[in-house]
Amino acid sequence: MSLKFKAVSDSDTDPKSPNSKPNNENTIKREIVDLRNGSEVLYIQRFFTYDQSWKWFHFLNNHIPWTRPTVRVFGRSCLQPRDTCYVASPGLPELIYSGYQPHAYSWDDYPPLKDILDAVHKALPGSYFNSLLLNRYKGGNDYVGWHSDDEKLYGLTPEIASVSFGCDRDFFLKKKPCKTSNVSKRHDEEPASKRLKKSCHADQYTFKLKHGSLLVMRGNTQRDWIHSVPKRAKVDTTRINLTFRHVL
Numbered sequence: 001m002s003l004k005f006k007a008v009s010d011s012d013t014d015p016k017s018p019n020s021k022p023n024n025e026n027t028i029k030r031e032i033v034d035l036r037n038g039s040e041v042l043y044i045q046r047f048f049t050y051d052q053s054w055k056w057f058h059f060l061n062n063h064i065p066w067t068r069p070t071v072r073v074f075g076r077s078c079l080q081p082r083d084t085c086y087v088a089s090p091g092l093p094e095l096i097y098s099g100y101q102p103h104a105y106s107w108d109d110y111p112p113l114k115d116i117l118d119a120v121h122k123a124l125p126g127s128y129f130n131s132l133l134l135n136r137y138k139g140g141n142d143y144v145g146w147h148s149d150d151e152k153l154y155g156l157t158p159e160i161a162s163v164s165f166g167c168d169r170d171f172f173l174k175k176k177p178c179k180t181s182n183v184s185k186r187h188d189e190e191p192a193s194k195r196l197k198k199s200c201h202a203d204q205y206t207f208k209l210k211h212g213s214l215l216v217m218r219g220n221t222q223r224d225w226i227h228s229v230p231k232r233a234k235v236d237t238t239r240i241n242l243t244f245r246h247v248l
């Protein structure tokens, strides 16, 4: 089953609403997608107003010290297919992913990031984020491949809050292949290597991540699902994405 996530229609609210940031808490629409087995995604399409979101986009595009590091993927060195930057509270364990250890900048260096973080905290009572990975996709050739954010320093059930500014991009979520087959087929009918690749469920969800939106992945999502932002030939403008995380 491939399920296209239905976003709220454009007529629901005026995207150029003059509301202060974020959009009025009592009227913004929250969509929850139950991925089963304790995995869940929350999506708020118009979390920030249209105008405020463009102000932040331009600030981030011009002031964040973006880098495009060399990372290791399947044992090979390659240029990461997007720009990146890392911000973290002092004293946290260092983040290392794909053999790359980003420098941790301070929240104080970029005050608008603190405003965005405050808004996210306010919308998600009980949640606490102390680090932020920023991504900049400069066009449709920039992407993030299939992965889960399951680094040990985030704990067993990390919550990840993802804010998007700029051009819309597709965000895919796909169930991880099961380690053991639960179908009635006998295990000895095919080699183990083939069996391990088989997915229990063919579930895939597509979200169109809009300018000013907030998407939150929760529970077992990083354990049981992988996600990606694929290349898009027709996209030629920039998207900036902020993923807030809690380092234990």
Ligand SMILES: O=C(O)CCC(=O)C(=O)O
Residues within 6 Å of the ligand: 133, 135, 144, 149, 162, 171, 209, 227, 229, 241, 243
């Ligand atoms: O750009 C996005 O929406 C996703 C980024 C992401 O998955 C990550 O930084 O781990």
Ligand SMILES: [Fe+2]
Residues within 6 Å of the ligand: 147, 148, 149, 227
């Ligand atoms: Fe991710």
